[in-house]
Amino acid sequence: ALELAQDTGDQQLVGHALRSLGIFAGYQDNFSLAIKYHQDCLALYKNIGDRLGEITALNNLGAYFFQQAEFVMALKIHENTLEISREIGHKGLEGQALVNLGNIYKFFGKYDQAWDSYQQCLSINHQLQSDLDITNTLFELGGITITKEEHDRTRKLAEEGLAIAREYGSWAYECGHQMNLGMSFIGLEKWPEAEELFKKSLDLLNQNDAQIYNLWRWAGLAHLYLAQGLLDKAIEQADLILTDQESNKIEIRDYYSFYPLNACCQVLQAANDPRYPQVVETTYNYLQKLAGKISDEELRSSFLNTVPYNRGIIEMWEAEQEEKNKTP
Numbered sequence: 001a002l003e004l005a006q007d008t009g010d011q012q013l014v015g016h017a018l019r020s021l022g023i024f025a026g027y028q029d030n031f032s033l034a035i036k037y038h039q040d041c042l043a044l045y046k047n048i049g050d051r052l053g054e055i056t057a058l059n060n061l062g063a064y065f066f067q068q069a070e071f072v073m074a075l076k077i078h079e080n081t082l083e084i085s086r087e088i089g090h091k092g093l094e095g096q097a098l099v100n101l102g103n104i105y106k107f108f109g110k111y112d113q114a115w116d117s118y119q120q121c122l123s124i125n126h127q128l129q130s131d132l133d134i135t136n137t138l139f140e141l142g143g144i145t146i147t148k149e150e151h152d153r154t155r156k157l158a159e160e161g162l163a164i165a166r167e168y169g170s171w172a173y174e175c176g177h178q179m180n181l182g183m184s185f186i187g188l189e190k191w192p193e194a195e196e197l198f199k200k201s202l203d204l205l206n207q208n209d210a211q212i213y214n215l216w217r218w219a220g221l222a223h224l225y226l227a228q229g230l231l232d233k234a235i236e237q238a239d240l241i242l243t244d245q246e247s248n249k250i251e252i253r254d255y256y257s258f259y260p261l262n263a264c265c266q267v268l269q270a271a272n273d274p275r276y277p278q279v280v281e282t283t284y285n286y287l288q289k290l291a292g293k294i295s296d297e298e299l300r301s302s303f304l305n306t307v308p309y310n311r312g313i314i315e316m317w318e319a320e321q322e323e324k325n326k327t328p
Contacts, residue, residue: 095124109306142180151187219263262309284317
């Protein structure tokens with residue numbers, strides 16, 4: 001396709017071909033190749049003055065750099081994308097840039113900046129009357145309120161997003177908001193309701209062959225059972241998490257695994273499970289390896305110390321080190 005486009009001499013076609021090849025490489029998890037194609041594509045769009053094409057290439061580049069654990073580079077790219085989208089007055093792309101920025105700020109533990117980005121995005125979503133984008137942004141906002149243990153606020157966001165997702169017919173967002181609502185119900189001590197929501201969310205994932213996202217639901221159930229003192233049931237969820245991680249091998253970009261692994265460690269610790277010290281050690285090492293990829297010292301510190309489940313892993317590991325030092 002690229003050669004055919006080059007033969008026509010049409011630079012727009014060449015740019016589209018490069019972007020398509022990059023997207024295909026991304027689908028195959030070949031992110032270094034995806035980045036190369038998109039960098040070539042970006043250079044071409046800049047050369048011919050195609051600002052819309054430039055933003056599209058930058059949006060994809062930011063995502064691929066993030067997947068390559070080039071987190072600071074991804075942040076800079078998304079900031080650039082936001083600036084250009086505002087320059088050309090494209091509200092849809094501005095909203096996309098804002099939600100991407102919110103996601104990366106949330107990853108770093110910069111929750112106030114993430115909240116502000118999501119709120120700006122939500123305002124644009126409403127202006128454009130884009131229901132799917134609204135429910136997505138509500139889901140992302142819920143991720144922040146869960147982290148801050150603002151249970152009533154989480155519930156309201158999840159219920160609003162769930163209603164939109166069901167009206168729109170999006171099983172994926174229905175599933176996501178069910179999980180967030182379940183998280184809020186743990187904090188509100190509505191145990192049966194929380195359990196039902198997590199199980200419904202798991203059923204939706206399994207029905208749609210999206211089991212890769214089961215981890216967070218297992219973690220939610222683990223926290224739910226642990227809060228009730230039901231250790232046997234909590235250990236069942238921890239075992240599912242450990243089996244998944246052992247079979248799939250955590251990769252450097254799998255930042256989403258640390259909440260489930262934190263839950264797993266808490267359960268094993270509470271149960272005095274002999275696997276606990278090794279699981280904590282392995283999880284801590286993965287976390288530090290990922291943090292080592294964050295080139296900005298302040299952002300790295302925020303990632304480790306502000307994100308609650310990351311900080312929790314560190315605290316459990318430090319407690320284990322102290323215990324080892326006490327042993328003669």
